[in-house]
Amino acid sequence: MARYFIRRALSVIPTLFIVITLSFFLIRLAPGGPFARERDVPEAILQNLLKRYHMDEPLFKQYLRYMGDILRWDFGPSYRYRDLTVNEIIDHGLPVSMSLGVISLALAVVGGIAVGIISALNQNKWQDYVAVSVAVIGISVPLFVMGPVLQLVFGMRLKILPIGQWVSTHGLKAIILPAVTLAFPYFAYIARLSRASILEVLRSDYIRTARAKGLKESAVVWKHVLKGALLPVVTYLGPAFSGIVVGSIVIESVFLVPGIGRPFVQSALNRDYTLIMAEVVVYSLILIIANLVVDIIYGLLDPRISYK
C-alpha cells in the first residue's frame, strides 16, 4: 500500500514535466504574443520589452530558463499585469477560489447524496419527481442566470445577503450566494448520479439477502447500500474538485469574487505566457493529487481493490 502511493506520488514528476513542456511550446505556437496590441508598439520599445523578458533569446534557451525558475516555484513576472508577479496573482486568487470551491463542493456532495438517497428510496413518488426536476433545472440553468436570480431575490428583494464582493468587505455572509450558485450544477449532477447508483444497488442480490435477514430498511440502506452506491460519486469527485477549485470566471464576474478563475481565463486571451503556464501547473498538480486521493478513498470503500 505505502509503496503504491510512493510510486504514484513520484509519477507526478514526469507527468508534470511532460505537461509543462507541451504547454510551453504549444502556447508559443499560437499566433500573437503578450505585447501584440491593436496599435503596433514602436519597434524600439518592442525590442526593449522582448529583451526585458528574455524573449529575444532562442526558444530552447527560454525553455531551460523557465524550467529552472519552475523548480524554484518561481513563475516569473506577469506580462500583462506589469506590477505583479504570477506568484502574487496566484497567492491572492487561489486561496479565495479554493475556499469557495471546497465549500461549494461540500454543499454539493452533502446535498446531492441526501437528495439522491431520498429520491431513490421513493422512486416514482412525488419526492422523486421533485428531486429529479430540481436536478434537471440545476444542470440546465447556466450559472450566469442562476447567479443574478439569486442576487435579485436574496440581495435586492429580501436584502439578507450581499450581492457581491468578498469576505474582506462583507464578512462570511459574502460566501453564501456564490457558493450556492457554484454548487448547484454539481449538486444536481451528484444527486442524479447517486440516485441511479443507489437504485442499481437496491436491486442487487446482496440487498435481497440483507432484507431476508430481517434487517430494518434503514440498516439496509446505511450499512449495505451506501458503501457500494457511492463509488461512482467518489470517481466523479476527482475531476470535479480540480475543476471547481481553480475558479470560475462566471461566478467571479457575477459576484465580484477576487478568485483565480478570471485572471486565468484572461491570461489565455492576453497571451500572458507566464500566467498561462502557472495555470497549467496549478491545475495539473491539483488534478493529479485529487485523483490520487480518489484512488485512496476507493481502496477504503471497496475491499476488492488492493494496491500493490
Place this chain on the structure above:
Amino acid sequence: MSDEVILQVKDLKTYFTVDEGIVKAVDGVSFDLHRGETLGIVGESGSGKSVTNLSIINLISTPPGKIVGGEVLFHGKDLLKMSQNEIREIRGNKISMIFQDPMTSLNPFLRISTQMIETIMLHQKIDKKAAKEKAIEMLKLAGIPAPEKRIDQYPHQFSGGMRQRVMIAMALSCNPEILIADEPTSALDVTIQAQILELMRELTRKLGTAVILITHSLGVVAGMCDTICVMYAGRIVERGRTEQIFESPRHPYTQGLIHSVPRLDQETKDRLYSIPGQPPNVIDLPDCCPFYPRCEKAMDICRKKYPPVTSFEHNQSASCWLYAKETQNV
C-alpha cells in the same frame, strides 16, 4: 419429520404488472410444511418457484409485484397480514433464506463477520462478542477451515462453494424453523453441489430445521426431499411423497420431466427425451391447462378449463383432466 404443520400456504397468488399485461407468476399455490420436513419445489425457469418463496416472507418488491391473494400461516399466524416490524422478527430468525448465486448474495463491501454478526445480534439480542463466537461456531459447523481467521475476510476472498457455506452458516445461525433454499447449488460445479447438499441435509437434520428446497434439478430433490411439489406456470400440478412421484408420476408434465432425466442404468441409442415446446408465456393466461400445447395426452377439455385436483393413494395428487371425475364419466 413430524405431523405438526408449521407453515401452511393457502391459495397464494402473486401477480406482476408489466407493460404487456398481468403476469400471474404464482396463481393459487397451496402446500403444507411439517416440522423437520424437506419439501422440494420443482419446475422450469419461470414456473413461479422463487416468487412463491419470496412471497412467503413477503419480500416481493412492489411495484411491479403484488401478493393479491391467499394466506401464509406460520404457526397459525398470517405472515402476509403482519406489519413490517412483525415480519422482520421472523425473517432471518424463524424463517431464513439462501439464494442461488453465492457470488452476488453476500455484500462484497462488508466483512463476513459484519454480515453474520448483525443478523445474530439483531435476532438473539446478545452482545457483539458472543455473536462473533456464535458466528465462528456456525462457520465451523458449515465446514469452513480456520473460521477464526476467515471470518474477518471479505466475500471475494472465498470460493463459490465456500461462500455458499457461509450463506448456509448465516442462514442457520439463529436456529430457524424453516430454511428456504432457492436453487442453492445451481451456480456451483457438480462436485461442490454434492458437498453443499450434504452439508444442508446434515445441518438441518441436526438442528431440526424444515427445508423448502427450490430447484429445477430432479436429481437434487430425489436425494434430499421427503415430499415434492411440481410447479408449472404458477401452479402446483402434482405433489406427493418423493418415492411416489418418481415411481408413479401422474401428471404428463411430471412424467415428461422424469422421462427426460438421462438414465445410467438403461442402455439406449435413442436421442435424449425432452418435453416438446416452450414453457408458456404467463402473461394473461386463459383459464385452461397451461400445459396442453406441449402435452401428448391433451384432450378437448384441456383447452377450455383448468383441471381440478385429483387425489391418489399415499397423499399423492395431480391436476390433470386425465384423472378428473368429470372426464371419467363422459
